[in-house]
Amino acid sequence: MINIIQEHNLEPAAARAAAEQVAEKLAREFDLTCNWQGDVLRFERSGVEGELTLAPRQAQMQIKLGFLYGAFAPAIQSKVEEKMRKVFGAA
Incomplete structure (x- = not known):
């Protein structure tokens, strides 16, 4: 699980x-x-599911990876963190 x-x-x-x-x-x-x-963006495909929840002053992304994607979790987390920093900006 990536959070x-x-x-x-x-x-x-x-x-x-x-x-x-x-x-x-x-x-x-x-x-x-x-x-x-509502304020939750849900996404999925075979082996990947998750959601991005918007709250005042905070965005939270949770991603559940299936077995095949689990090995790529660190790379996926790094990419998503970078993109979220860019689009939401530093608080």
Whole structure:
């Protein structure tokens, strides 16, 4: 399980746009399907599922990797952390 928390100072609409940027990158790289359920962006494909939850001043990404993707967890976590830092900005 990958769990990333990124602080932000964005208004709700800007935070949602930032979350969509992260989701688009993940969708392209891992062929994921994404959909919003309130303030939670859920994504999945065979072997990967997770969600990005938006809260005031914080975005939290949780990713569950299946067996085949588990070996790549450190690289995936590093990429996602970097992208979240870029789009949500340093708090």
